[in-house]
Amino acid sequence: MTPLVECRRVAFAYPVPSAGAAAFTLRDLSLQVQPGEIFGVIGPNGSGKTTLVRLLSRVLMPSGGQILIDGADTAQLSRAEVARQVAVVPQDVPRAFPHTVEELVLMGRFPRAPGRFFETRDDRAAAERAMESVGVLALRGAQLDRLSGGERQRVMLARALAQEPRLLLLDEPTAFLDLRYQAECAGLLRRLGREAGLTIVLVSHDLGFAAELSDRLLLLAGGAAMRVGPPEMVIDEAVLEAAYGCRVLVDKHPISRRPTVHLIYPQG
Amino acid sequence: MSTDGPVSAGRLAVLLAGLGLMVALVALGALFLGSARVPPRDVLAVLTGHVKGVDQVVVLSLRLPRILAALLAGGALAVAGAGFQALTRNPLAEPSVLGVSSGAAFGVIVAQVFGLGSGLVDAVGLAACAFAGALVAGAGVYLIASRAGGMPVHTLLLAGVIVGIFFSSAITVLISVVDFDRLGGVVHWLLGNLGPIAPSGLAVFAVLAALGCWLVIGQARSLNLLALGEESAEQLGVDAEALKRRIFAGAALLTAAVVAFVGPIGFVGLIVPQALRMMLGADNRVVIPTALLGGGAFLLLADTLARNLIAPAELSVGVITAFCGAPFFIYLLRSRAPDVAP
Numbered sequence: 001m002t003p004l005v006e007c008r009r010v011a012f013a014y015p016v017p018s019a020g021a022a023a024f025t026l027r028d029l030s031l032q033v034q035p036g037e038i039f040g041v042i043g044p045n046g047s048g049k050t051t052l053v054r055l056l057s058r059v060l061m062p063s064g065g066q067i068l069i070d071g072a073d074t075a076q077l078s079r080a081e082v083a084r085q086v087a088v089v090p091q092d093v094p095r096a097f098p099h100t101v102e103e104l105v106l107m108g109r110f111p112r113a114p115g116r117f118f119e120t121r122d123d124r125a126a127a128e129r130a131m132e133s134v135g136v137l138a139l140r141g142a143q144l145d146r147l148s149g150g151e152r153q154r155v156m157l158a159r160a161l162a163q164e165p166r167l168l169l170l171d172e173p174t175a176f177l178d179l180r181y182q183a184e185c186a187g188l189l190r191r192l193g194r195e196a197g198l199t200i201v202l203v204s205h206d207l208g209f210a211a212e213l214s215d216r217l218l219l220l221a222g223g224a225a226m227r228v229g230p231p232e233m234v235i236d237e238a239v240l241e242a243a244y245g246c247r248v249l250v251d252k253h254p255i256s257r258r259p260t261v262h263l264i265y266p267q268g
Numbered sequence: 269m270s271t272d273g274p275v276s277a278g279r280l281a282v283l284l285a286g287l288g289l290m291v292a293l294v295a296l297g298a299l300f301l302g303s304a305r306v307p308p309r310d311v312l313a314v315l316t317g318h319v320k321g322v323d324q325v326v327v328l329s330l331r332l333p334r335i336l337a338a339l340l341a342g343g344a345l346a347v348a349g350a351g352f353q354a355l356t357r358n359p360l361a362e363p364s365v366l367g368v369s370s371g372a373a374f375g376v377i378v379a380q381v382f383g384l385g386s387g388l389v390d391a392v393g394l395a396a397c398a399f400a401g402a403l404v405a406g407a408g409v410y411l412i413a414s415r416a417g418g419m420p421v422h423t424l425l426l427a428g429v430i431v432g433i434f435f436s437s438a439i440t441v442l443i444s445v446v447d448f449d450r451l452g453g454v455v456h457w458l459l460g461n462l463g464p465i466a467p468s469g470l471a472v473f474a475v476l477a478a479l480g481c482w483l484v485i486g487q488a489r490s491l492n493l494l495a496l497g498e499e500s501a502e503q504l505g506v507d508a509e510a511l512k513r514r515i516f517a518g519a520a521l522l523t524a525a526v527v528a529f530v531g532p533i534g535f536v537g538l539i540v541p542q543a544l545r546m547m548l549g550a551d552n553r554v555v556i557p558t559a560l561l562g563g564g565a566f567l568l569l570a571d572t573l574a575r576n577l578i579a580p581a582e583l584s585v586g587v588i589t590a591f592c593g594a595p596f597f598i599y600l601l602r603s604r605a606p607d608v609a610p
Contacts, residue, residue: 057503080505088503093496096357097550106274107493111505117489117553118277163504 002071003032004167004199005039005056011064012051026051026223029065033201035166038193040214041203042234044244047220049203053171056201058082070166083111087160088169092152092176095145101155102140105131108162123162130161133196134188150181157188161196168192168200174209182206186213207261211235212253219243235259275551283554287561291339294565298335298572299327303579330463333470337462338571338585339564340470341530342540344477344522346563349537350556351484351519354491355512358424359542360600363402363523364534366424367431371405372398372520372527373458374435377442380454388468391529395476398524405431406520460533460586462571469529476525481560483518487511488552495550533567533586535593540566542600 012026026048033039041049054060055067058074067074069085087108108130109123119127131137134154144152153173160168170189174182190213192198204210210217211231219226219234221243227234237250240261247264300311304326313319314327345363352361352368363369379397412427413419443454453461465473490511493501498508526533540563541555548554570588577583 054499059499059502078505079502079507083503083505086503088500090497090500093500094357096359097353097495098545099492099495099550102274103492103549103551104496107496107504110489110493114490114505119274124274 001034003068004035004037004070005031005033005201006068006071007031007055007065008068009065010055010062010067012048012055012060012062014051026055026062029220029223029225031218031225031228033167033199035199036193036197037215038189038200038202038213040210040217040231041201041220042205042207042210042217043220043226047243048223049220050171051223052220053088053169053201053203056167056169057086057088080111080114083163083165085165086167086169087163087165088171089153089156089160089173091172092149093144093156098143098145100140101131101136101142101144101147101158102127104144104155105136105140105158105162108159111163126164127158127162130158131155133161133192134158149176150178150184153177153181153185154188161192166199168198170200170202170204172204173202174204174206182209189213207235207240208253211258211260212256231259235261275553280554280557283548283558284561287558287565291561291565291568294568294572295335295339298338298568299331301572301576302326302331303575303582304330333465333467334462334571334575335568336470337465337473337530338568340473340477341462341526341533342536342563342565342567342570343560344480344526344563345533345536345567346540346559347481347484347556348519348522348526349563350541350552350559351491351515351522352537353541354494354552355515355519356419356424357495357497358419359545360425360538360597361428362535362537363519363526364432364532365538365597366406366409366428367433367435368402368405368409368428368520368523369527369532369534370432370435370439371408372402372524373532374405374438374442375399375401375524376528377439377454381442381446388472391466391469391472395472395525395528398528399521401435402520402524402527403517405435406516456584457531459584460531460589462530462567462585463582465529473525473529476521480518480522480525483514483521485556485560487514488556491515491552491556492550531586533589535589535597536563536567538600539589539593539596542596 007029010026010029041052043049055062058079061075069082074082105127106119106123109119109126128137131140134157136151136154136158139147139151147155173185177185186209189200193200202210202214214231216229217231217234218228219239226243227239235250237248240248249262249264251260251262253260300308306323306326310319310323311327314324349362352363352366353359375397376394379394408431409427413424490506493504493506494508494511501508541559544555544558544562548558571585574583574585574588
């Protein structure tokens with residue numbers, strides 16, 4: 001089976017902003033994500049997680065190596081072609097203008113026909129299905145800045161679904177969500193993976209959330225893959241302590257039996 | 269009306285037809301009003317070609333070109349304002365607030381110092397100098413205001429004010445140094461004067477305004493995506509850098525054309541798109557085309573007031589737009605700014 005995402009020895013360096021400042025580099029990263037898989041990416045700040053999201057969504061081009069989406073090198077694809085395969089759910093969006101939920105979700109149809117000025121009936125139907133599937137159809141006429149953080153995230157998820165992508169790329173989905181919305185988000189992602197057959201790459205600071213949802217995890221540290229594998233293999237005390245530089249205790253979730261991480265707080 | 273659902277070609281056509289009718293009515297009204305008393309019956313006679321003489325000169329050579337200039341300038345300023353707002357993701361951005369108008373005005377004064385007048389070639393030269401000034405001012409504001417990760421709302425406004433003050437001072441220096449007669453009417457022009465536009469100037473103005481509008485309106489759908497941030501827009505397939513260059517060029521060209529032919533009139537680009545957004549929603553495919561017509565109608569109304577309020581004397585149209593715009597700006601700053609992402 002062709003992997004949906006394949007990174008072959010991918011490297012990336014940001015241009016050095018000033019002499020002496022260490023520009024972050026992603027080094028020699030190889031990985032494969034299979035169709036239908038939920039793939040979690042974890043790692044400390046500055047380990048390259050956000051860079052990986054930008055590379056996979058072709059906002060950045062790798063300075064070395066190749067990224068293939070369904071066997072096609074993204075360097076050979078246009079932005080719109082990538083956007084028909086890969087949809088990104090950002091942490092949040094700026095709200096300078098009073099766009100409605102439906103307008104925002106319809107923006108997800110842009111890559112289908114970037115030259116078109118108006119959306120078609122099909123576009124509107126796709127947007128409606130997307131809003132329906134994440135439960136925001138009733139909010140379609142509401143302005144974004146009137147919504148809660150959890151509602152806004154579901155709207156952004158609907159926009160991504162309206163792209164009808166094969167890969168859903170989530171950047172810190174739980175960053176601004178309280179517990180209830182985190183639970184909702186987890187349920188929604190599981191359902192999308194199972195029912196819609198979507199492949200999901202999930203970048204998260206939240207180790208418990210990532211371990212709970214992911215089939216496999218990638219632990220990034222210092223711009224390189226430290227370990228890839230099933231959660232039980234990656235969420236390991238020695239491995240995490242080496243990556244994060246602090247002491248942790250790994251336990252099992254009493255219900256799901258997935259690994260959970262407790263931080264061992266240093267004593268004053 | 270934003271609850272009417274997403275924009276479609278049909279809905280936009282209805283809106284534009286309605287606004288077009290409004291523009292036609294305002295224009296017709298303006299044709300009948302003025303300090304020279306021409307009875308309505310005589311205006312009609314002139315329009316149907318039955319009357320020659322003074323009345324014909326007043327209606328066809330004074331009022332009509334002025335009405336056309338007002339429609340063009342108002343439309344161009346409103347589209348430029350909407351363009352700058354989408355570009356900077358700042359609903360308060362506008363040619364005069366951003367200092368771009370002052371840069372263009374400086375370009376025009378420099379051209380006049382070098383002796384450009386009002387012929388066809390001169391008109392193109394004036395517009396070119398205004399465009400150069402607008403680009404320099406816009407680039408200056410961008411360099412001052414941009415930070416890694418965006419352009420904070422208030423920093424952008426301050427940068428615009430600073431650049432505007434700089435070019436206004438430079439204009440004052442030029443006016444003081446150069447023989448005043450060579451810059452005849454410059455003070456009136458600096459406040460906006462739709463009066464003395466030559467037919468050749470009007471033609472050049474119309475061509476440049478059309479070009480600028482095409483650059484901005486054609487990208488209205490991509491501009492909606494830009495509202496979500498450059499990275500989000502790119503993830504949806506927009507070439508953000510090319511889009512920004514195109515919109516900057518278009519909005520600067522529109523500003524330059526207005527400044528070159530009728531002067532740096534302020535606040536039209538702020539009032540009109542904002543009012544339309546409040547009534548019709550944020551979709552640029554609605555806001556920008558309707559701003560073209562709405563801006564024309566607004567400036568024509570303002571100019572008709574300016575011509576008639578203290579007749580036979582005349583106010584500068586910029587005075588009227590500033591008296592409307594300043595309170596509106598304050599209202600927006602107080603009510604909308606907290607919602608704006610940094």
